[in-house]
Amino acid sequence: MKDEAEFKRLLVKGCIKRGAHAERHEDRYGVGRLDLAIKFPRYPHVLAEGKLVPHQSFAPTLAQWENGSRYIKAGGTAALIAWDPKTEQMYIHEWGRTAKKETSFTLPGVDDAEAFEAWLLAREVIP
Numbered sequence: 001m002k003d004e005a006e007f008k009r010l011l012v013k014g015c016i017k018r019g020a021h022a023e024r025h026e027d028r029y030g031v032g033r034l035d036l037a038i039k040f041p042r043y044p045h046v047l048a049e050g051k052l053v054p055h056q057s058f059a060p061t062l063a064q065w066e067n068g069s070r071y072i073k074a075g076g077t078a079a080l081i082a083w084d085p086k087t088e089q090m091y092i093h094e095w096g097r098t099a100k101k102e103t104s105f106t107l108p109g110v111d112d113a114e115a116f117e118a119w120l121l122a123r124e125v126i127p
Helices: 004-017 062-073 112-125
Strands: 021-024 036-039 046-052 077-083 090-094
Touching: 004 021, 004 036, 004 046, 004 077, 004 112, 046 062, 062 077, 090 112
Parallel strands: 046 077
Antiparallel strands: 021 036, 036 046, 077 090
């Protein structure tokens, strides 16, 4: 079974293959720092927090929440990403204090990078 770091590595690799700039930030001493930075051509730069979530709800820590909220206030885009360890399905949610899989964007049958790009398109079409 994949661990959280593997899901993040694969998303970054897939985004890069699709022409994006993507980085995975892993700094256990960087309290509140969000895990991922992703920038696809023609879409906004996104900072995202990724979680491995075997249940329905997921959320950033308080420090992550504050960091993401400051980023949004400065004009950036932040998102929450969850992966179900059993199904390996990715779920993307607009930045929030809490999120649920059932209200998240998901696109079964495609790789995570393609799903992320589709989420960006959906946000543009349906603000």
